Amino acid sequence: MRKVAIVGGGGTKCGKRDANWRELVQEAGKTMFDNIDNLSPKDVEALLVGAAQPERFTFQVHVAPMVAEHLGITPRKVIATTELMCASGQAAIRYAWACVASGMADVAVAFGVEKMFMPDMSEAQTNMTCVLDREWDGVNAMSAPPFFAMTAQRHMHEFGTTKEQMALVSVKNHHYSTMNPLAQFQKEVTVEKVLQSPMVAPPLNLFDCSGITDGAAGVVLVPAEHAKRYTDTPMHIIGSGQVSIGNAINNLASIAEWVPLRMAVKEACTTAKITLKDIDIAELHDCFTISEILEYEAFGWCEKGEGGKFIEEGEPYVGGKIAVNPRGGLLGSGHPLGATAILQTLDIFQQFRGEVPKGRYVSGAKTAVAHNLSGAANVHSLIIYSRD
Amino acid sequence: MRKVAIVGGGGTKCGKRDANWRELVQEAGKTMFDNIDNLSPKDVEALLVGAAQPERFTFQVHVAPMVAEHLGITPRKVIATTELMCASGQAAIRYAWACVASGMADVAVAFGVEKMFMPDMSEAQTNMTCVLDREWDGVNAMSAPPFFAMTAQRHMHEFGTTKEQMALVSVKNHHYSTMNPLAQFQKEVTVEKVLQSPMVAPPLNLFDCSGITDGAAGVVLVPAEHAKRYTDTPMHIIGSGQVSIGNAINNLASIAEWVPLRMAVKEACTTAKITLKDIDIAELHDCFTISEILEYEAFGWCEKGEGGKFIEEGEPYVGGKIAVNPRGGLLGSGHPLGATAILQTLDIFQQFRGEVPKGRYVSGAKTAVAHNLSGAANVHSLIIYSRD
Numbered sequence: 001m002r003k004v005a006i007v008g009g010g011g012t013k014c015g016k017r018d019a020n021w022r023e024l025v026q027e028a029g030k031t032m033f034d035n036i037d038n039l040s041p042k043d044v045e046a047l048l049v050g051a052a053q054p055e056r057f058t059f060q061v062h063v064a065p066m067v068a069e070h071l072g073i074t075p076r077k078v079i080a081t082t083e084l085m086c087a088s089g090q091a092a093i094r095y096a097w098a099c100v101a102s103g104m105a106d107v108a109v110a111f112g113v114e115k116m117f118m119p120d121m122s123e124a125q126t127n128m129t130c131v132l133d134r135e136w137d138g139v140n141a142m143s144a145p146p147f148f149a150m151t152a153q154r155h156m157h158e159f160g161t162t163k164e165q166m167a168l169v170s171v172k173n174h175h176y177s178t179m180n181p182l183a184q185f186q187k188e189v190t191v192e193k194v195l196q197s198p199m200v201a202p203p204l205n206l207f208d209c210s211g212i213t214d215g216a217a218g219v220v221l222v223p224a225e226h227a228k229r230y231t232d233t234p235m236h237i238i239g240s241g242q243v244s245i246g247n248a249i250n251n252l253a254s255i256a257e258w259v260p261l262r263m264a265v266k267e268a269c270t271t272a273k274i275t276l277k278d279i280d281i282a283e284l285h286d287c288f289t290i291s292e293i294l295e296y297e298a299f300g301w302c303e304k305g306e307g308g309k310f311i312e313e314g315e316p317y318v319g320g321k322i323a324v325n326p327r328g329g330l331l332g333s334g335h336p337l338g339a340t341a342i343l344q345t346l347d348i349f350q351q352f353r354g355e356v357p358k359g360r361y362v363s364g365a366k367t368a369v370a371h372n373l374s375g376a377a378n379v380h381s382l383i384i385y386s387r388d
Numbered sequence: 389m390r391k392v393a394i395v396g397g398g399g400t401k402c403g404k405r406d407a408n409w410r411e412l413v414q415e416a417g418k419t420m421f422d423n424i425d426n427l428s429p430k431d432v433e434a435l436l437v438g439a440a441q442p443e444r445f446t447f448q449v450h451v452a453p454m455v456a457e458h459l460g461i462t463p464r465k466v467i468a469t470t471e472l473m474c475a476s477g478q479a480a481i482r483y484a485w486a487c488v489a490s491g492m493a494d495v496a497v498a499f500g501v502e503k504m505f506m507p508d509m510s511e512a513q514t515n516m517t518c519v520l521d522r523e524w525d526g527v528n529a530m531s532a533p534p535f536f537a538m539t540a541q542r543h544m545h546e547f548g549t550t551k552e553q554m555a556l557v558s559v560k561n562h563h564y565s566t567m568n569p570l571a572q573f574q575k576e577v578t579v580e581k582v583l584q585s586p587m588v589a590p591p592l593n594l595f596d597c598s599g600i601t602d603g604a605a606g607v608v609l610v611p612a613e614h615a616k617r618y619t620d621t622p623m624h625i626i627g628s629g630q631v632s633i634g635n636a637i638n639n640l641a642s643i644a645e646w647v648p649l650r651m652a653v654k655e656a657c658t659t660a661k662i663t664l665k666d667i668d669i670a671e672l673h674d675c676f677t678i679s680e681i682l683e684y685e686a687f688g689w690c691e692k693g694e695g696g697k698f699i700e701e702g703e704p705y706v707g708g709k710i711a712v713n714p715r716g717g718l719l720g721s722g723h724p725l726g727a728t729a730i731l732q733t734l735d736i737f738q739q740f741r742g743e744v745p746k747g748r749y750v751s752g753a754k755t756a757v758a759h760n761l762s763g764a765a766n767v768h769s770l771i772i773y774s775r776d
Contacts, residue, residue, distance in 0.1 A: 001491045047632075055443035061518035062473040062763045065635040076651070078486075079632045079767060080479040083469040085450040091468040095483055098466075102490035103389045130449035244435075244467045247453040263464070375450045379467060 004100045005227035005234035006385070008036040009346045011217030014334040015184035019214070021058045021115035022070055028113070028216035028339075029071040036220055036230050039107070041071060044220075046078035046105035050092035050112035052085050052337035056127040058115050067111055071218075077105040085131055086287060087372035088112065089217075089341030090381045096221045097237055097383075106223060112339035113216035124212055132376050136248045144287065145209060147249065147376055149201035152290040154256040156203065158305065163203050165308030166289035167194035170207045172317060173286060173325050177332025179357040182343065184213050184334030194289075208289040213334030217342035219349070233353045238367075239272025239384040241265060246378045261298040261373070261380040268369065272384040276300055279384075280365035281351055282322055283344035285372045286329040292316075295371065296324070318362055326351070326360040344370045345385070352387035392488045393615035393622035394773070396424040397734045399605030402722040403572035407602070409446045409503035410458055416501070416604035416727075417459040424608055424618050427495070429459060432608075434466035434493035438480035438500035440473050440725035444515040446503050455499055459606075465493040473519055474675060475760035476500065477605075477729030478769045484609045485625055485771075494611060500727035501604035512600055520764050524636045532675065533597060535637065535764055537589035540678035542644040544591065546693065551591050553696030554677040555582035558595045558719050560705060561674060565716025567745040570731065572601050572722030582677075596677040601722030605730035607737070621741045626755075627660025627772040629653060634766045649686040649761070649768040656757065660772040664688055667772075668753035669739055670710055671732035673760045674717040680704075683759065684712070706750055714739070714748040732758045733773070740775040 010031025012024050019027065033039060049064040060066065064081045068074065078099050082091035089112035096108035118124045131144040155161045170189055177183035189207050197206035220230070227234035241264030246252045253259035269275060276299065286292040293307035301322050302310040310316060316324035327333055327347040330340060348368040350356050368385045398419025400412050407415065421427060437452040448454065452469045456462065466487050470479035477500035484496035506512045519532040543549045558577055565571035577595050585594035608618070615622035629652035634640045641647035657663060664687065674680040681695035689710050690698040698704060704712035715721055715735040718728060736756045738744050756773045 053443045053449045055441045055518070056449075059518065060522055061441045061444075061471065061515075062521075062635070064472065065632050065763050065767050066521060068632055069635040069639060074631075074633045076631050076655070078482065078630055079472065080483065081471040082483075083449065083471060084452065084467065094466065095468065095470075095486065098483065098486035098490050098492055101492070102486050104486055104489070127449075130443070130447065133450075133454060134448055242466055243462075243464050244453050244456055245462045247450070247457040251457060267464070375453050379453050 001101045002103060003224035004097050004221055004237045005224045006219050006345065006349055007222055007227050007230035007234050008349065009217060009219030009342065010035050011182050011343050011346055012215050013182050014213050014215035014336055016117050017214040021054065021113055024115060024214060024216035025067050025070045025113050028218055032218040032220065038229055039220060041073045043107045044073040044109050045076050046096060046099045046108035047073060047075040048092040048095040048108065048110050049081045050089035050338035050341065051081055052083060052088045052114060053127055053130065057118060067113065084379065085374040086337055087341065087374040087379060087381050088338040090372045093341060093345060093383065100221050100223055106226065108221045109218050110221060110342060111218040112342040114336040114338045115214050116212045116336060117214050133248050142249060145201040145204060148288040148290055149204045151255055152203050155290060155293065158256055161293065161308035163195060164191055165312055166208055166293065167191040168311045169286060169289040169292045170194045170331050172311065173329035173332040176326050176360045177328025179360045180328045180333055183328045183332055184211055185332050204288055210287050210330035210335040213336040215334060215336030215339040215343065217339045217346055219342055219345050233387065235349050235352050235385045235387050237383055238386045239268050240382060241267030242381040244379040247375055249376050252376060252378060257304065258294050258298045258377050258380065260378060261295065264380045264382050265299050268382040268384050274367060274384065278367045279322060279369050281326060281348060281362050281368035282324045283327060283348060283368065283370045284324055286325060286331050287335060289331065292324065318360060323362045326362055341370060341372050348385055389489045390491060391612035392485050392609055392625045393612040394607050394609055394733065394737055395615050395618035395622050396737065397605060397607030398423050399570050399731050399734050400603050401570050402601050402603035402724055404505050405602040409442065409501055412503060412602060412604035413455050413458045413501050416606055420606040420608065426617055427608060429461045431495045432461040432497050433464050434484060434487045434496035435461060435463040436480040436483045436496065436498050437469045438477035438726035438729065439469055440471060440476045440502060441515055441518065445506060445512065455501065472767065473762040474725055475729065475762040475767060475769050476726040478760045481729060481733060481771065488609050488611055494614065496609045497606050498609060498730060499606040500730040502724040502726045503602050504600045504724060505602050521636050530637060533589040533592060536676040536678055537592045539643055540591050543678060546644055549681065549696040551583060552579055553700055554596055554681065555579040556699045557674060557677040557680045558582045560699065561713050561717035561720040564714050564748045565720025567748045568716045568721055571716045571720055572599055573720050592676055598675050598718035598723040601724040603722060603724030603727040603731065605727045605734055607730055607733050621775065623737050623740050623773045623775050625771055626774045627656050628770060629655030630769040632767040635763055637764050640764060640766060645692065646682050646686045646765050646768065648766060649683065652768045652770050653687050656770040656772050662755060662772065666755045667710060667757050669714060669736060669750050669756035670712045671715060671736060671756065671758045672712055674713060674719050675723060677719065680712065706748060711750045714750055729758060729760050736773055
C-alpha cells in the first residue's frame, strides 16, 4: 500500500450563492488548478466526486463525468460519484486514497459539490428528510433536527448538559468562521443570540444547527514519493477509521453515546500509530452543537458526559487542550454536504502551511484529524493527516 | 497491489417485481451469503453499493448504510454508495477492488440495487432523462433512446448497417435470457417481432431497447491468497480499463465510434497481459441493439463498420468468434442500473464454474470481460476476469 499525500486544492466561497452547480464546480476547479504547481488538467487519472443528492437538488445524475467536463479533465483510470449523505465528500477522499494507495492512479482529484439552495426551499427541506431513513424514521417525524434534538435531550437528562453549553459551541465556531473567507457565516454570535434565535427542534435553536449551503471544493492526491513535484509542503494520510453500525434509529447502539465513533477513533489512532495527544487540530462534524459535544467525549478528550463542561472551560479553542474546528466548523462555515469534507481537508492543508489568519492559526501543528458523520450518526469516518 | 478474487455472490430474479427495494436487497443478500462457504456477515469489512438514482426512484439517500442494515453487516473499514448512472454497479466493484487491492479491507461486498418500477411510470421515464445531461442535452430532447437512435442513424448512414442486423442482436440476447432464471425476459423474439414492436425512437423499436427493471445482486471480493477459504473456484481480477471523455453530446469525440471504449479495451488488455483472442466470454453493455454492434467494432473483433455483418454471420454466439452476452445481456435480462454489472460478474463466475445451462455455456472458458458504459457512451468501464 503506497503512502499518499495531498498536494493542494481549492474551494468556493460557501453560502447562498448566485451561481448554479456547474459554476460552483468551475470556480473551485480553477482555484484548485491555479493553486498547485506543475499540475495540468491532463495529468488527472482519477476523479471521485462527493455529492449527496444532486439527483434531487439539481435533478442531475451521472455527475462525475459532468464535473470532469467542467474541470477540463479526461480521467483515464477511475471515475465515480460517491454518496454517503453528509460524509459524501470524505467518501470521495477515501476512494481517491484507495486509488492512489493501490497503484490504480497516480493523480487523483477528490472533489465535492452541493447546490442546496433551490427556487422553492420547502423542496430543499423535503430533500433533507433523507438524512435519516425516510421510509422508516421519517414516518415517525424524524429528520436530522428532531433526531439530534432527541440526542441533546437525552444528553441533558443523563449528564446535566445545558443549552448554554451547547450555545458555546456555536459561539466558538462562528468566531473562527469570521476569519475564514470561504465561510458562509461571517458574524460573531453570542450565547444570548443563540438562545434567542428561532426554535428549530427543542432544545436546538437556529444557531445550534448548521445551514443550507452552496459550495464546491477539490483536493489532489498523489503518491507521497511524487508529492514534491507539486508542493514543498505536502500533507500525508497516515491513518483512518470508518465504522458503520445500524441505521434506523431503533437499531442504533445508543442515542447519547456514539459507539461507532469511539471505535473509529481507536482504529484511526492505531493505524496512524499515534495517540490522542498527538493530534493538534480536529476538524469535526458539528452539524449541530450537540454533535461536537458528543465528539469531545467519543474522542476521549474528556470523560463521558463532560462535553458541556469541556467547552465551558475553553478547552476546544486554539490554545486549549485541542483546537476543534478552527476553520469555523459546519456551524460557522456552512455544510454543503458533498463539499464539506473536502473543505475541512483543504483547511488542514492551509493550517499546515501557515496560510490561515492568526486568530485561528494552530502554530506548529503537525497532526490533524478530519471527521464526518452521516445519517443518524451511525456512520463515522475519520482520516488522520500529518505534515511530515 | 494485492491480487483480488471474487468468491461468489447472489442476485434476485429481475423484472417488474412485487417487492420494494429493501426486499430486493434482502433477497439478493440471503442468496449471496447462502452461496458462499465460510463467509459470515460479521466478516464483511467493506460495503460498496452501486445505485444510480435511489434518490429519485425510491426517494432515499444514505443507501449504503441501509443496505448494510438489511444484509445484517456492520462494515468496519469502508462504506459508500457509488454512482455512475448505468455503470454504477461496476463503480462499486471497482471501489471494492481498490479496497482489497490496497489492503484497506480483507472482505468487501460489491452490491447493486435499483427499484425502477414506480406507481407512476411517467415519473420513472422522467428520471431516466438524467442518463444524459438533463440541463444541456435534455433541452434538445435528448435522453437515452433518442441519443442511441442518433448513433444508429449515423451508423446506418456511414456503414450501411440495417435494422435487421440490429434486430439480430435482440434475437440473440433474448435467446440466451430464456436460459437465465434471473432474467427479466423469458421469451424468444424473432427479427419480425423486433421490427414490428412499437417504435421508440427511429430506427429503434421497443425490442431494440433494454427494459425498466427491478433487481439487486452482490458479489464478494477478497485477497486472492484467501480465496480458497471460501471456494474452490475463485475468479480473479487480472486487468481493467476505464476511460471518460466529454459528457455533453457536443463534446463527444464521435457519435458512431466509441473512442473511449477503444482506449479502455487497450488499457484492459495491457494491464491483464492478454490479447483479444484470449477472451472467451464478453458481457457487454447492450443497452440498445446498436450499442452491441458498436462494441464488436470498438473491441476489434471486426473492422469498423462491420458490426452488423458480424452478428449476421453468427460470430457473437456461443461457438462463434466470441461469446457475447451469453447471460442474455441487458436486452434479455433487464437493466436494473446499479445491479447490472454485479449480475454480469456473477454470471461470469457461474460460467467459470460450469453452473449455467448447456445452451448458453461457454465450455472451457478461462478469461472474460465485463463492460459497462454510462451517459452518452462517454464513460466506458471494463474488468477482465480469469478463472486461473
